[in-house]
Amino acid sequence: MDHQEVIDLLPLAALDRLEPGEARQLDEHLREGCPQCEAQLRSWRETAAALASAPQGAGSDSRVWQRLESRLHTEAAAAHSLARTVSRPRRIGGERAPSVGWWRGVATVATAAAVLLLIYNRVIANRARRAEVRQLQQLESLSWQLNDLRSELTAAQTEAETLRSVLDERAKLDRILMSPDLQLMRLQALAPAPGAGGVVAVSRASRMAVVQTFGLPPAPPGKTYQLWWITKEGGPTKAGLFYAQTGRMSVAPASMPPAGQRVILAAVTLEPAGGVDKPTGAMYLKGAPDRE
Amino acid sequence: MADASKAQPSDRQLVAAMAAGDAQALHALTLRYARMLTALVLRFCAQEADAEETVADVLWQAWSEAKSYDPARGSVAAWLVTLARSRAIDRLRARQARQPPAGAAPPAAAASAGDPAAALDAAQQAQIVRTALAALDAGERAALELAYFSDLSQSQIAQRLGIPLGTVKTRIRTAMIKLRQALSGQR
Structure with a gap:
């Protein structure tokens, strides 16, 4: 594939509509390093993104914001609750509360554990999402294959019926040929x-x-x-x-x-x-x- | 995509503020892009509530990943649109895997609040794109719209339009070139 052919792929690449072979060739070309194509692809992506403004008025930014605000509150409440849990000293069985230094240590460990848990959850969630997308793509591909196989089966059945009919007629012809x-x-x-x-x-x-x-x-x-x-x-x-x-x-x-x-x-x-x-x-x- | 007025922070400034944990910046970005992104997602998904949830997911992702946003890779608008389209296609595939596709419901208009300068800019941008699309040859427009607003491959587009694969490539490329010319000429 020469350079001009790669350049011709860029508008389709910006729309994510390359066929698998074309996408591979473009990836290889960009991996080898071509600042000109990289810049052009960025520019085509801006053009493609402009298409998003074509559909006419829909949705509500305030409802979207309500959803985001609710997530922000949930996140803030979780952080606040974590902070209260690790910062509130408690008396256990009438004993004196541990010292502030001790609580600071616990708070640091708990915060680190919470952060690690958060990161771990996010990694797992991302993996699950990617796996789900992969499975859906495989399902779609299998569905296409199934349709193709069904078509082939129907064609084969039709062919078999035709051959059976021909054989019946040949048998009839043989019987006629032997008639006196x-x-x-x-x-x-x-x-x-x-x-x-x-x-x-x-x-x-x-x-x-x-x-x-x-x-x-x-x-x-x-x-x-x-x-x-x-x-x-x-x-x-x-x-x-x-x-x-x-x-x-x-x-x-x-x-x-x-x-x-x-x-x-x-x-x-x-x-x-x-x-x-x-x-x-x-x-x-x-x-x-x-x-x- | 949306140039801010002198009084308004730019998209990049908003993302930088989001990276620093400023929820007001997320609010401003939401007012600037939520309706456009919802309209885009509605081309793939019939339910407005689903579309708004998808857009909330996109903006939440932008909030979470604001620190890793690299302006050298493209504008904030292109970043958000790419995220939205990708999530919309994922949702479409998930829905098609569960049930046969349904016709898209007509989107309902809704009132928009805040950032009038950005709203005006977005409206002008939308008008330019619609005019450019209307000026395309019907065959080019059909191929481009199927390429962008559906999950069909080039071969499936060829099948849908009843034209050879090579013609699909040519029509989409030509349409994109004309669209780019229109955008650069009128911006």
Whole structure:
């Protein structure tokens, strides 16, 4: 990272909005000693601080002061109580109170102990606060990771469902291929997808039909592929919708051809999502039944 | 940020007096900054009482650490604002860890007492900043406001605004440069 790149980071650094890698690089640069960048960063921080005055009127300085005043009183009362405790001589069992010198000694020790206790409490409180912030940051990071993992899991489940559906259709295709009344139509590529191809298998006896394709480009958003039966008697009849994935064989169920009509052609066109009643889009594949 | 009038002690003088245990100096600093800091904290936290407690924490920290304040590291205003924003973000994270974020409540106006010179100066400062923000390109302003008044990282800002990460960096940097120019030109 050259010097200009470091200088470009400074406005974002003043807002505490550097990405971790950028913050590390800036820290290293400043640690190596760069008075120019240090001065500029101070200046950018003043600019950032000015932003704090943009939000409009809120809160009450007198209520804030009441809170502070209460803390000052608590602090003063604690100090006063400590002073009284260590400075008030007491008679125990009718004995004479210890001498002033003795009480001074006790007071000094008690004051030192109180100061040490105060410092210790503050150190512990600071550590606890830092630990709490660290834990919150870790929690936030774990929460992000959990969200990512959930997304990955959902994607994996969707993929698994797709594969299961493809396997079911492949099994169905195998059964049709073994049927004695198998009718096969080999789909040939047309101009929109020259490398594509496929097959449509129909068994009227077992009432099953399946289309399998390869080499079709994925349908654009809002579009889908639609299979058609074209019969001598009734023209094109819709036979099912399916999607294609790059580099994958697509296997999908098809509806049975119209009863009592002779299919002379099967065709695949690209249509609006949800399908249409009559073909409107470009034809990608077509094929006639194999001779029996 | 707030230049004191001739009769008023400067921010640095107030902090020096606080370091010597002068509670009146803390009072003066509170009158000078509490409302601005509360308005800032309210951008992160919905409850006014929480915001005021956070600001009291900030000023109490300033009172406790006044002796270690180093003017060479920046102005008193920048110090207080940095403390307030940092505490506000900590509170926001703590609250988000416990419950889903709530919409910010509209801040209520409240009367301010004391130090009219500082109040006037703060009002002028606020007007300059608001004018400078209003003059920014809408995209730059959105990126800068999310960077300063939220706890979103650059990547999260990019996601929120639906723009590439590089564009976020450019917009924030440009906005900061324009803001600095506006501040230096009008001060």
